[in-house]
Amino acid sequence: MPTTSSDLSQFKGNLHGQLITSHDGDYEEARTVWNGMIDKRPELIVRCTDKSDVINAVNFARANHLLTAIRGGGHNVAGFGTCDGGMVIDLSPMKDIAVDAASRTARAEAGLTWGEFDKATQVRGLATTGGLVSSTGIAGFTLGGGFGWLVRKHGLTVDNLVSVEMVLADGRSVTASPNENADLFWGVRGGGGNFGIVTSFAFRLHPVGPMVFGGAIFHPAAKAKDLLRFYRGWTQMLPDELSTMVAFLTAQPESFVPKKLVGTPMIAVALCHAGAVEAGEKLVKPLREFAPAAIDLLGPLPYLALQGLFNPSAPKGIHAYWRTQYLRDLDDPTIDALIDRTSAMKSLSPFSAVHIHHWEGAIKRAGADQTAFGHRSARYVLNILGLWTAGKDAGEHITWVRTFSDALQTRSTGQVYLNFLGDEGADRVKAAYDAQTFERLRKLKAKFDPSNFFRLNQNISPAN
Numbered sequence: 001m002p003t004t005s006s007d008l009s010q011f012k013g014n015l016h017g018q019l020i021t022s023h024d025g026d027y028e029e030a031r032t033v034w035n036g037m038i039d040k041r042p043e044l045i046v047r048c049t050d051k052s053d054v055i056n057a058v059n060f061a062r063a064n065h066l067l068t069a070i071r072g073g074g075h076n077v078a079g080f081g082t083c084d085g086g087m088v089i090d091l092s093p094m095k096d097i098a099v100d101a102a103s104r105t106a107r108a109e110a111g112l113t114w115g116e117f118d119k120a121t122q123v124r125g126l127a128t129t130g131g132l133v134s135s136t137g138i139a140g141f142t143l144g145g146g147f148g149w150l151v152r153k154h155g156l157t158v159d160n161l162v163s164v165e166m167v168l169a170d171g172r173s174v175t176a177s178p179n180e181n182a183d184l185f186w187g188v189r190g191g192g193g194n195f196g197i198v199t200s201f202a203f204r205l206h207p208v209g210p211m212v213f214g215g216a217i218f219h220p221a222a223k224a225k226d227l228l229r230f231y232r233g234w235t236q237m238l239p240d241e242l243s244t245m246v247a248f249l250t251a252q253p254e255s256f257v258p259k260k261l262v263g264t265p266m267i268a269v270a271l272c273h274a275g276a277v278e279a280g281e282k283l284v285k286p287l288r289e290f291a292p293a294a295i296d297l298l299g300p301l302p303y304l305a306l307q308g309l310f311n312p313s314a315p316k317g318i319h320a321y322w323r324t325q326y327l328r329d330l331d332d333p334t335i336d337a338l339i340d341r342t343s344a345m346k347s348l349s350p351f352s353a354v355h356i357h358h359w360e361g362a363i364k365r366a367g368a369d370q371t372a373f374g375h376r377s378a379r380y381v382l383n384i385l386g387l388w389t390a391g392k393d394a395g396e397h398i399t400w401v402r403t404f405s406d407a408l409q410t411r412s413t414g415q416v417y418l419n420f421l422g423d424e425g426a427d428r429v430k431a432a433y434d435a436q437t438f439e440r441l442r443k444l445k446a447k448f449d450p451s452n453f454f455r456l457n458q459n460i461s462p463a464n
């Protein structure tokens with residue numbers, strides 16, 4: 001332990017939340033994050049219940065030179081929400097949320113998941129752009145950009161931020177908004193957790209649901225070429241209300257999957273219409289007419305149900321290794337490469353998947369320098385998701401993901417989406433931004449965190 005036991009007792013005594021060490025019964029659970037492959041052992045885990053706990057933890061960690069990880073929902077695939085040795089500042093107990101229906105805003109503490117956030121806002125028939133899996137934390141997600149079912153209509157999650165409350169590396173508590181610390185507000189909207197710890201977010205909300213038209217439609221993987229060609233043309237004609245994605249996957253033993261299809265390779269289109277249910281149904285008619293579906297789960301459903309529909313595909317503790325890139329286009333050579341590389345997926349792991357998300361819409365319309373978010377002109381995001389269960393050899397899954405990603409390099413823009421990056425080094429972080437934005441972020445880092453106290457993240461080194 002780098003500190004004396006009396007220092008530690010004093011620190012513990014000042015906390016409103018819990019201090020967990022390896023001697024405590026809940027340590028083993030407390031040290032885990034979403035990705036089961038991450039097996040790190042922090043010295044101290046501080047479960048903060050309010051801003052003063054966060055300030056105390058930052059001051060204690062800085063004074064004792066502790067490597068410090070910040071955790072919201074713990075879903076970062078690289079496991080940046082934990083560390084070996086050092087301190088984890090865990091915000092997950094901070095779950096207050098106040099929804100103001102009149103101003104259509106919500107003030108939400110950083111420990112909320114999207115499931116918890118949506119539940120509170122949907123009571124008022126409101127929502128903002130959140131994740132495709134509702135166990136994901138609002139904090140890390142928002143700071144990296146954030147896309148989900150409402151993105152083409154309402155923009156990235158950062159486009160819906162009104163202000164944030166933050167604790168800086170020197171322990172100061174500040175507000176960042178268009179009127180206060182405007183430079184910091186620009187940086188947190190896409191710059192990740194580099195500048196400080198956000199304790200609460202104020203979001204703009206929009207009328208959504210409670211019923212929307214959405215879900216997923218499945219075809220055998222043998223239809224992939226025709227479906228992707230159809231999807232390429234169809235997505236170019238869609239209004240912003242419709243956000244869609246394509247997934248290569250293996251059919252799981254779920255209640256909606258006919259027994260004879262379990263374990264077979266499939267291709268699915270999943271979507272959400274952020275508007276009137278009838279209009280959504282009309283818009284997906286061509287998709288339904290493309291070919292008779294193996295499984296058709298499209299229909300009216302509560303927005304909350306749609307937000308949780310894909311949770312079973314990403315349970316906590318699954319082992320995960322990912323690669324992400326923006327595709328230039330879905331032209332025929334790209335489609336052929338995707339199909340070729342996906343063919344090995346099923347024999348490696350029935351849980352792995354390949355996702356192609358259609359962007360454009362409101363993402364593209366926001367001004368390029370309005371936020372620090374990188375590449376707004378991207379059309380399609382490719383995510384290659386290696387997912388497997390404990391006890392299996394990680395090597396073959398990692399190799400599959402890497403060779404897949406390498407094979408698609410010439411079909412990609414060379415840029416990346418920050419939130420899906422693993423621990424892939426400085427050049428890949430740089431690839432999440434254009435050169436001008438990256439330099440501006442480095443200067444901001446030098447202003448707000450010159451010693452790089454917040455370095456367990458997609459790190460932006462301070463400008464000299």
Ligand SMILES: Cc1cc2nc3c(=O)[nH]c(=O)nc-3n(C[C@H](O)[C@H](O)[C@H](O)COP(=O)(O)OP(=O)(O)OC[C@H]3O[C@@H](n4cnc5c(N)ncnc54)[C@H](O)[C@@H]3O)c2cc1C
Pocket residue numbers: 033034070071072073074075076077079080081091110130131132133136137138139140141142143144145146147148192193194196197198199314419420456457458
């Ligand atoms: C199953 C799954 C589904 C996903 N779906 C989507 C999706 O639909 N759309 C999308 O855009 N992304 C998605 N992601 C990626 C997700 O946005 C990132 O993994 C994000 O980092 C998760 O945030 P978190 O708070 O849960 O993670 P954590 O691991 O807790 O945090 C990640 C990093 O964010 C920073 N951070 C966290 N909290 C704070 C804070 N309060 N203040 C400052 N910095 C902080 C830290 O640097 C931390 O290391 C998904 C990830 C998973 C695992």
